[in-house]
Amino acid sequence: MRIKNSLVLIIMLVLLSGCMGVQTKVLDEINMVSAVSYDSDKDLGKRGFKATAVTPYYLPDKTVKTVSFSANSNLSKETRDKTNLQSDKPIFSGKLKVAIFSKEMAKQHLFPLTDTFLRDPSIGGSLILAVADKNASDIITTKPEGIENEDVGSYLAKEINHNIKAGLLPKTNLHVFTYAYYAEGADTFLPVVDLKMGKPYVKGIALFNEDKYVYQTKGIESILFKMLLEHTSKLGYAAKLDGDLVSIHNIRSKRSYTIKKPMTSEPITIHLKVIAFLREYSNPHPSKNFTKKIEKQLEQDIEKKGEKLIKKLQDLDIDSLGIGDQVRTRTRNWDKKAWEKMYHTIPIRVKANVKIEESGVIE
Amino acid sequence: MKKSFNKRGNSSLDNVSDAITQLEKSKDFTRLLIPSEHHTGLCVSYFNTLIDIEILRRDILPYINKTSNTLEGVIHDLPLESMIFTDTPSEVQDHLLIGYISIMLADLNHKAVLIKAASKENKEFALPEVEYSIVGPKEALVESLDTNLHLIRKRLPIPELTIEELSVGSLSKTRVAILSIEGITNKENVQTTKQRIMDIHFNQIIDISYIAQMIGDNKLTPFPLYVDTERPDRLAASLAEGKVVVVAEGSPHGLIGPSTLIEQFSAFDDYFLNWVIASFFRFLRFFGALLSILITPLYVAILTYHYELIPKDLINTLVISRSEVPFPPILEALILELVIELLREAGARLPTKVGQTIGIVGGIVIGTASVEAGLTSNVLLIIVALSALASFTSPVFQLGSAIRLIRFPFILMASYIGLIGVAISFFFLLVHLLRLKSLGRPFIEPLFPLRLSDWKDALVRLPFSFQAKRPVEVQSENLMRFDEKMASDKNPVKEE
Incomplete structure (x- = not known):
């Protein structure tokens, strides 16, 4: 009886699992897309685009060749069917690392394009989204010079992730983007990449109004943006103080909010606690207490530039720093509409506290 | 008590x-x-x-x-x-x-x-070959029952050690001795063993392994339900722990019951080494068993269905090593697993000296040649060799064989529906283990039923001072092994 029961169970298992529709995807018999790009194509109407996908081909001498497929369409998944027509093996997107949109595309609504990434269960939340300064497909089809055993997709993902860890980029990926998009009182941002000497490089941060590109940070703004947005470590900051160039490194910064009376015109203060190493100081004869002086001056510099950046964001009516989100957490009956009305009028102060932990060894 | x-x-x-x-x-x-x-x-x-x-x-x-x-x-x-x-x-x-x-x-x-x-026949005894240990005694049981009983009694010179003798096998009339310690061993365990041995109706009992198979609680399982050992010291230690020991005439092995799955992973060396080192080795063996069962199925499942799971730095290696192979991962894996099993079987049939040659021939010639010929990928070669190696770490020979066998359904299920198949197989294995009993006692105790007091000598072996109580598993009539207080109050030599 027991044997009969288990036999029935095994037969059921075999027969019913036929209904699961599992598809074999043997590793070396598929093309794994590592990066996609979207460039607008006005011939196909307002939302028409040209999608380009690159897949790595692994050669026996351990080098990687990148092959690209492109198709023009209005719908992201439709382009996959079209690219399949060009490919020798079925194309799968489970190893997608990077998706790059041209600025043209980003100026329209971006979210409908990212929707397909969210729906596809084989694509993870760590997918990197980025905006291309010029042409998006150029970035993923240009193989970085001297990089033989890596494909463009993972190179780009590594580059951006490395700049999140130890560079000017705040944490960004599909998950962060989607969170900011749906959050009340926060706007999204994405890194901007461009090509320079045949290699991709991080140019700045693209700020969005909801999911529409509005502004790109320039120079020091990106660093200030990161410091005002999240806790940072290993950041660098340079400033000109009284004609002397100062550069601090290995910055560990913490930001906190003081919101005395939320949802009123009472000023909101963002505190920045910065601990850093002094690495460069162009004054050859510094006074005895020069670190104290530099600290003071740096504080003023950060406060001035930070407030300027925030003012700029307020003027553009975008809340990329998520200040609204901070207010929301401190308000019992949060009214999104009311906040949006008052956002650009609220005075927002930056209060910096710089501490130079080490000023280097000079004989 | x-x-x-x-x-x-x-x-x-x-x-x-x-x-x-x-x-x-x-x-x-x-x-x-x-x-x-x-x-x-x-x-x-x-x-x-x-x-x-x-x-x-x-x-x-x-x-x-x-x-x-x-x-x-x-x-x-x-x-x-x-x-x-x-x-x-x-x-x-x-x-x-x-x-x-x-x-x-x-x-x-x-x-x-x-x-x-x-x-004075001490020096006639054989060296343990299956369970050789570098430290500790080097005596093994022999084919004579009387000598074996002598070896055990020598280690337990107490009047409570009782030996009951039975004769089984209508033709062989094999003398079988059931050993227990009065006042420690649970009488129910002794009675069950005795009853089961008396119930054996078979013409010939050549070896103790016949008895192990005949008195097993579940005859369909590949897992050994009793520890089979050739070490008299292990038998004596098990008796002292409250277990029942069976030895038979003509067999250089003894059976220990009731046994648990975890006990099968403990080599007797574990008690000769410092508990930290012993625990590490024991952990290594559990890890080895899991690795041995799961690594080839995981390879098959991931390469066939779940390319997303492969770290991007590994894809390169995997794709290149697979690019020459004409077979799907399942065939490739089965071929290689079969080769390894053939080698093992051939090695077991051949005399020791020739067996070593077979190992070299198999490992180097067949392995590298099949990779160069493009029949298998070299990543899989490493994986299969590793899993075979890991299966040999199990201290009880029968357990190693069981581990090698249950790998095959795992591989087939992995190629059929991927990781879900591996999970389903694992679930079947777990249910099977849960149902197993040894002399009517749960086989995967202390994991289930969860008996935390028995964990002192399970996944890790804690120091001897923690081992004051006998395991609950054996339901001993005398729970205490030694007086815990006396042991802890013991004063080391004081220096003035």
């Missing part, structure tokens, strides 16, 4: 005859009555597994047939130099248990003469 074991054992003895009667429960205890014309005769008693029977025949029996009717007379008659004349019951017992012969008058039972006749 908690009082010390040894004291309880001897306190009830009033006179020498009681001491003898207590020992008579064991089947290897012999009591000879030598009648005499003039008086009531003499009573000679001894453990036939402990003494050298030649001494008795050559040096004792010929002389005590004379007419002396007192023990003093016997002493006078015997041409031996060292004899103990005593009336202390415990002294008689203790000496009998280490290989003395006692002689007393058949009616006056207060005094006995003890003659040393311990067997």
Whole structure:
């Protein structure tokens, strides 16, 4: 009886699992897309685009060749069917690392394009989204010079992730983007990449109004943006103080909010606690207490530039720093509409506290 | 329950005859009555597994047939130099248990003469080959039941060690001994074992492994339900722990029950090494078993269905190594697994010296050649070799074989529906293990039923000072192994 029961169970298992529709995807018999790009194509109407996908081909001498497929369409998944027509093996997107949109595309609504990434269960939340300064497909089809055993997709993902860890980029990926998009009182941002000497490089941060590109940070703004947005470590900051160039490194910064009376015109203060190493100081004869002086001056510099950046964001009516989100957490009956009305009028102060932990060894 | 074991054992003895009667429960205890014309005769008693029977025949029996009717007379008659004349019951017992012969008058039972006749056959014993350990004793059981009993009794010279003998096999009439310690071993366990062995109806019992298969609680399982060991020290330690031991004539192995899956992973070396090192090694063995079962199925499942799971730096290596292979991962894996099994089987059939050559031929020639010919990928070669290696870490041979067998359904399910298949197979394995019993006791105790007190000697082996209680698994009649307080209060030598 027991044997009969288990036999029935095994037969059921075999027969019913036929209904699961599992598809074999043997590793070396598929093309794994590592990066996609979207460039607008006005011939196909307002939302028409040209999608380009690159897949790595692994050669026996351990080098990687990148092959690209492109198709023009209005719908992201439709382009996959079209690219399949060009490919020798079925194309799968489970190893997608990077998706790059041209600025043209980003100026329209971006979210409908990212929707397909969210729906596809084989694509993870760590997918990197980025905006291309010029042409998006150029970035993923240009193989970085001297990089033989890596494909463009993972190179780009590594580059951006490395700049999140130890560079000017705040944490960004599909998950962060989607969170900011749906959050009340926060706007999204994405890194901007461009090509320079045949290699991709991080140019700045693209700020969005909801999911529409509005502004790109320039120079020091990106660093200030990161410091005002999240806790940072290993950041660098340079400033000109009284004609002397100062550069601090290995910055560990913490930001906190003081919101005395939320949802009123009472000023909101963002505190920045910065601990850093002094690495460069162009004054050859510094006074005895020069670190104290530099600290003071740096504080003023950060406060001035930070407030300027925030003012700029307020003027553009975008809340990329998520200040609204901070207010929301401190308000019992949060009214999104009311906040949006008052956002650009609220005075927002930056209060910096710089501490130079080490000023280097000079004989 | 908690009082010390040894004291309880001897306190009830009033006179020498009681001491003898207590020992008579064991089947290897012999009591000879030598009648005499003039008086009531003499009573000679001894453990036939402990003494050298030649001494008795050559040096004792010929002389005590004379007419002396007192023990003093016997002493006078015997041409031996060292004899103990005593009336202390415990002294008689203790000496009998280490290989003395006692002689007393058949009616006056207060005094006995003890003659040393311990067997000196120690150096004939074989070296353990299956369970060789670098530290610790190097004695193994042999094919003679009496010698094996001697080896065990030598390690447990207590009157409570009882040996029951049965005869099974209608043609072979194999002598089977069931060993237990009175007052420690659960009687139910002893009875179950005895009952099951008595219920065996088979013509020939060649080896103890026949019995292991016949008295098993589940005859369909590939897992060994009893520990099969060739080490007398392990048998003695298991007896002391409260387990039942079965040894049979003609078999150089003994069975230990009830056993648990976790016990099968503990090599006896674990107790010879420092507990930290032993725990690490034991962990390594669990890891090895899991690795051995899962690594090839995972390879097959991931390469066939779940390319997303492969780290991007590994894809390069995997794709290149697979690019020449014409088969799907499942065929590739099955071919290689089969090759390894063939090698193992061939190695087992061949004499030791030739077997080594087979290992080299198999490992180097077939392995590298098949990779170069493009029949298998070199990543899989590493994986299969690793899993075979890991399966050989299991200290009980039968368990290693079981692990190697259950890998195949895993591989097939992995190629059928991927990781879900591996999960389903694992679920089946778990249900099977949950249902297993050894002598009616749960097989995967202390994991289930969860008995935290038994974890002291499960996944890790804690120091001996933590091992005051016997495992709950064996349901011992005396839970305490030693007095915990005495052990912890013990003062090391104080320096002034």
